[in-house]
Amino acid sequence: MLRLKKLLVPTDFSKGARSAYPYAEALTKRFGGKIDFIHIIPMLKYLNESISRLGLPLDMDKDVYPHIQTDAMARLKEELKMSVSEASRGDAIVKVDRKASDTIVEYAAKKSYDLIVMGARGSHEHDLFKGSITEKVIRGSSIPVLTVHNGLSGRGIKRILVPTDYSELSFKSLKYAVSMASNLEAEITLFHVVELYGSESENEDRDPGKGEIEAIHDNLVAKVKKHIDENILGDEKWKVTEEGGQLYLTPVKNENGRKIIFNVLVKKGIGAHYEIVELADEESDLVVMATHGRSGLSHLFLGSTTEKVIMSSRVPVLTIRPEKKVK
Structure with a gap:
């Protein structure tokens, strides 16, 4: 039987990303297991450099990212709570990195997930996940990837x-x-x-x-x-x-x-x-x-x-x- 005990769902809180949630939930109800949400905060290299040139007394790693991570974690936990049943609910993970696709692939492999479930489109229905990130995750992942465009149909998968x-x-x-x-x-x-x-x-x-x-x-x-x-x-x-x-x-x-x-x-x-x-x-x-x-x-x-x-x-x-x- 197909093992689907650990599912990883990347999200940017957009409508496109949320289309993956019902599929993940349906799979855990059928196969068992838990759903973890992961959110990647882009590392703003240009902002780091700009602050450095301006001579502002700010350290991104110490003064900015911790606050962003705290806010993102609170939002992600609420997203997980509102979108996934308690029986299927796993952990919320927030990471800061320059390359979201690499972070998703590496984390999924390191934690031995059975499946990555992600929306094909991200923020504003544009290319946050489509093409650049989704393609790289699919090509780089040793873990199977389920890419979703729309919500789960009433018929299910037949x-x-x-x-x-x-x-x-x-x-x-x-x-x-x-x-x-x-x-x-x-x-x-x-x-x-x-x-x-x-x-x-x-x-x-x-x-x-x-x-x-x-x-x-x-x-x-x-x-x-x-x-x-x-x-x-x-x-x-x-x-x-x-x-x-x-x-x-x-x-x-x-x-x-x-x-x-x-x-x-x-x-x-x-x-x-x-x-x-x-x-x-x-x-x-x-x-x-x-x-x-x-x-x-x-x-x-x-x-x-x-x-x-x-x-x-x-x-x-x-x-x-x-x-x-x-x-």
Whole structure:
């Protein structure tokens, strides 16, 4: 089962940051655990230098930041109290640093959090979290990051989308998707886009009696079946089964237990991120994708594609960095 005992929620008290609170609360109610809030006070280097040049008898570290921290801590504790139930409520953390993203990443790793949940937009709906900070947290964090745009829908999470570029690396996110789907009684759709300028899936041998998309679909099913047969997803082994033309993920040790509906969809498109965002917004409640850290995402998800999915989709996106890079 997916471990979600410690959740870290960065906040700047904005509407965008607050959109993450209901998701964190919903996850702890389902999986158990506690929610900690963290607020980063920007280190005002330019103010330090200005005060030094003016010769004012002020020491930022001794005279200014302690007061700012005290005020911020009081506000953060009130925010935590008003936003999170007592059963899920953890600690309030205030830090002063020049780089908020580094502080979040380092603190999350040091304290062994299981998940970072953060709003995609910060103050004034601009870029406090979007792009600069969120992107850096996602690329730098060894901890999974759930990026949220809007409040939790009444339906909850019932449809999970897992984009794949046909690589083994992209399948690594399946263990999180399967754990969440099993616990939340959701279905999973594995989605591959055959881009017009080329795709890894086009390089494999195909049945000449089948059309391009059908052949790629069947190859993808075979490839993901092999991955699932060879790996533990969550805390148990699963296998792909089929009944009446519908694929399912079935636990190996309890074949009579609840099965997860498993859809495999292949579509041709101009750009992968357009198709992913469209399917996510129209037919999904959560997107789960794997990263490999500061170098970006594998092939399909390199650079701007992932940023566009995370920042354009209206549904939350969970990004995971696999423990080991697949060669």
